[in-house]
Amino acid sequence: LAERASLRQNINLMQLVYGKPASKSLNETLDCIDEEESEDDEFFKPKGEGNKKSKEGTDVNDVDIDDCSKFLNTATKKNWKSEDLIASIRNRFVTGDWSKASLRNQFSE
Amino acid sequence: MVKISYTKLKGSQNMRLRLLLSTLSSTPILIEDIRANATLPGLRPHEVSFLRLLEKISDDCFVEINETGTKLKYKPGIVMGGRHLVHDCGESRAMGYFLEPLIVLALFGKKPLSIKLRGVTNDSKDPSVDTFRSTTLPMLKQFGVSSEGLDLKILSRGVPPHGGGEIILSVPIVQDSLKAITWIDEGMVKRIRGITFSTRVSVQFENTTLHSARGIFNRLLPDVHIFTDHKTGPQAGKSPGYGMSLVAETTSGCFISADNAVYRAQEEDEDGELEDEGKKWLIPPEDLGEQTASALLGEIEQGGVVDSTHQGLLFLLCALCPQDVSKVRVGKLSPYGIQVLRHIKDFLSVKFVIKPDPSTGTVILRCVGCGLKNLSRKLS
Numbered sequence: 001l002a003e004r005a006s007l008r009q010n011i012n013l014m015q016l017v018y019g020k021p022a023s024k025s026l027n028e029t030l031d032c033i034d035e036e037e038s039e040d041d042e043f044f045k046p047k048g049e050g051n052k053k054s055k056e057g058t059d060v061n062d063v064d065i066d067d068c069s070k071f072l073n074t075a076t077k078k079n080w081k082s083e084d085l086i087a088s089i090r091n092r093f094v095t096g097d098w099s100k101a102s103l104r105n106q107f108s109e
Numbered sequence: 110m111v112k113i114s115y116t117k118l119k120g121s122q123n124m125r126l127r128l129l130l131s132t133l134s135s136t137p138i139l140i141e142d143i144r145a146n147a148t149l150p151g152l153r154p155h156e157v158s159f160l161r162l163l164e165k166i167s168d169d170c171f172v173e174i175n176e177t178g179t180k181l182k183y184k185p186g187i188v189m190g191g192r193h194l195v196h197d198c199g200e201s202r203a204m205g206y207f208l209e210p211l212i213v214l215a216l217f218g219k220k221p222l223s224i225k226l227r228g229v230t231n232d233s234k235d236p237s238v239d240t241f242r243s244t245t246l247p248m249l250k251q252f253g254v255s256s257e258g259l260d261l262k263i264l265s266r267g268v269p270p271h272g273g274g275e276i277i278l279s280v281p282i283v284q285d286s287l288k289a290i291t292w293i294d295e296g297m298v299k300r301i302r303g304i305t306f307s308t309r310v311s312v313q314f315e316n317t318t319l320h321s322a323r324g325i326f327n328r329l330l331p332d333v334h335i336f337t338d339h340k341t342g343p344q345a346g347k348s349p350g351y352g353m354s355l356v357a358e359t360t361s362g363c364f365i366s367a368d369n370a371v372y373r374a375q376e377e378d379e380d381g382e383l384e385d386e387g388k389k390w391l392i393p394p395e396d397l398g399e400q401t402a403s404a405l406l407g408e409i410e411q412g413g414v415v416d417s418t419h420q421g422l423l424f425l426l427c428a429l430c431p432q433d434v435s436k437v438r439v440g441k442l443s444p445y446g447i448q449v450l451r452h453i454k455d456f457l458s459v460k461f462v463i464k465p466d467p468s469t470g471t472v473i474l475r476c477v478g479c480g481l482k483n484l485s486r487k488l489s
Binding site for chain 1: 120121122123124125126205206209234235236295297298299325328329330332354360370399402403405407409410412417418419421443444445447450451454459461462463464465468471472
């Protein structure tokens with residue numbers, strides 16, 4: 001069952017990148033496009049900046065989207081002073097547990 | 110007259126990526142509807158500047174823009190490279206915008222490139238020149254690019270709105286082609302380096318930024334060094350500002366970066382693109398340090414051999430490799446990364462196999478490169 005689940009996720013990710021952007025359900029990798037909202041917008045589309053402002057930034061389907069490789073993720077909003085968060089990435093540092101960290105690289109085909 | 114068939118594209122999105130891929134794959138392109146419905150239609154100054162840059166470094170390339178700038182015809186030429194070139198990037202976008210495609214193009218040139226760029230060195234939208242030096246250039250070495258002649262010198266800094274920075278970029282050419290890589294070992298973060306800069310403001314801004322960033326890292330790693338780069342006089346460009354670029358180096362030689370810059374935006378600008386940001390500093394230095402440090406930790410948490418900003422470049426380099434399997438690990442796919450993947454498929458017909466790795470929340474991508482050879486080198 002786990003195998004099947006991972007297979008489905010795999011297809012989803014491939015679809016997400018290469019499939020037609022209009023006809024798919026988005027999974028957790030890209031939580032940005034609100035389908036219903038964008039359909040409504042399509043109907044009453046004012047020719048101007050007003051509409052674009054609200055869609056700007058997150059809409060991948062915008063043909064005039066800003067050309068920018070930098071992606072500001074939400075992690076900046078997390079409070080990295082809290083102990084829990086610090087503990088969660090502790091093993092990604094040389095000061096953490098090396099044996100646990102090496103597990104990350106044992107990737108099963 | 111030879112009739113050229115153009116690949117038709119729409120909209121202004123990913124313009125430099127399209128131009129880059131068009132040049133690499135020698136596919137002429139025709140872009141229509143460039144901001145056709147916007148109040149200010151057509152190409153933006155930075156896009157025109159990028160086209161001029163392409164003309165400068167290549168031979169026999171042809172650019173035609175219609176009167177309103179909503180339609181663009183581009184027929185790529187041969188990338189020549191060359192020394193002592195100068196290009197003015199303008200002030201509408203930072204140099205990172207130009208550098209990203211430029212380094213890839215330069216690799217496939219006839220001669221090594223050395224170019225002086227003028228304009229904005231640091232802003233909050235594009236990767237800064239510091240990040241380029243610390244993260245992007247080492248990344249190229251993974252693909253077999255020789256470190257000899259690969260260099261970026263910062264002569265002076267400049268932040269928006271008036272810029273005034275100057276850098277010299279040198280990129281060697283690849284002799285034949287890149288090297289396919291298997292790069293999935295992220296390693297563990299062994300050191301954090303960084304640089305803070307300030308132009309036309311008190312050095313105190315840097316110290317505050319530095320201390321607040323250190324405060325975040327202190328509980329994780331002792332090996333943290335952040336340098337300061339206080340610029341005065343002509344080296345400081347034309348506008349006041351300050352910023353920070355951080356890079357985490359791992360035991361397996363990956364570089365994860367985060368950067369940001371603060372500056373005053375022009376309050377009255379007919380460009381319409383800039384938001385009203387008032388006259389006060391957007392982010393105080395303490396917050397800037399904390400935010401940049403948090404962004405870096407966020408990237409580390411996400412995993413992957415590169416940060417989200419460099420995903421696009423990584424995919425592109427993989428696709429340009431010889432016909433051999435490349436395998437890379439990244440964190441969450443960034444929107445820009447996805448765009449790059451789509452364009453790679455369109456132009457180079459390289460399709461990646463994308464597989465999530467649920468145990469770590471990362472994504473493994475595999476592809477067979479398109480086998481791009483450095484053809485311009487052989488022409489003599």
